[in-house]
Amino acid sequence: MNEPFVALVEEPLRVEDYLTRLPGDSAVPSNTIGAVQWFLGITRGRTEDERQIQKTTDLWYEAHATMAIKEMNRLASDAVSRFELQGIVLVHAIGVVPPGQTSVIVGVAGRHRTPMLDATAWIMENLKRDVPIWKRETFHDGSQDWIHPQ
Amino acid sequence: MNEPFVALVEEPLRVEDYLTRLPGDSAVPSNTIGAVQWFLGITRGRTEDERQIQKTTDLWYEAHATMAIKEMNRLASDAVSRFELQGIVLVHAIGVVPPGQTSVIVGVAGRHRTPMLDATAWIMENLKRDVPIWKRETFHDGSQDWIHPQ
Amino acid sequence: MHIDIELFAGPRAVAGVDCIRVEFDATSESGSCDAGEVKRLIADQYPELATYAAQSRLAIDEAYVTDDHVIDLGQRVALIPPVSGG
């Protein structure tokens, strides 16, 4: 088991920077890893609502940083037990993330494929509910919205 | 939509070599991609059966190559329609893959997270049923087994 | 008595400040109040935050608490509106 790797990073993410943080990568061989799974959340340049499609020109993420790191570590360690992970990477971008760039990366490694896919879904659902990070969208007319899903 | 990228490769795989084959990678930005998903199948060094744990010292993959490429292309194009993919990468290693190395990579990109996870599961299930590729394990006592799941 | 509450995102933009203070009478023995009461105090004393207060959770010392959690004076309190990371 690798130590969970959890971070907030003040720029758009690149998965290349994290590949060696999981066992199963060629740089970190392991005898019992059968599946490695990387999920990348990408910011979209268009937001649809009932009335119109607004073009998003700028995306900004803010965190309650110390609490976000605590929640991400709690999530990571819960996921390790629940899905028998042998490695986990959980990274979120903070600040400006232009549309089309990566705002979140979830990497997991373990024995079998299906639990790794389930772990990815579970981690993302919990992250989107509990980790205190907020997105602000700026539209082409200059208006801004903090996103607070109901 | 990027063209599907399908290949058999005569060495262990490295996901770094395929990242730019999907839209959503920073090198190939897209305005409508929300999720990019990479699955890596890793060869394991231990095989368990009821009687014993045998150490696998060598893994060899063989394909009916022309048919495997045809089946992989068919799978890729079915997955594109079924899960509204905007990009897909499907690569399998052939020949020697030492334990702990990557034998298969599935990459998909699309609008939302859940269909990308479902697509990954669907592609792997179909690949493991229909693509004519076989694994031969060599054990520490020198014996060899072609794996033909019942 | 008072409690200081950190704001983030939408509530901070609406309030125009990073931190607000709510005042209350020390009616309980501990001289404190619970998280649900703090959210009601926010809505009463900062009407522009009433909608957010109803939708939000409180975090004490960087962990979520339920509405019946009693807040000790001096703890770090934050109003956490629905999150949108990912």
Next chain:
Amino acid sequence: MHIDIELFAGPRAVAGVDCIRVEFDATSESGSCDAGEVKRLIADQYPELATYAAQSRLAIDEAYVTDDHVIDLGQRVALIPPVSGG
């Protein structure tokens, strides 16, 4: 009449060759037979492959066919035992 069949993996290791030939009488009008019959011919004429033949699918010109698919002479036929990629 005969049909040549390509072998892979386990069946090829057991047979010790890449390709086998099955012989049959031209009883049908087309002078051919279907995929199910080919698997039975393999089992009869190469008893060491009988188990594999029962578990395998046939591929004609690089596509799977069902047992009732009639094989034309001259098509590329392969015995595809259960696969284990991934």
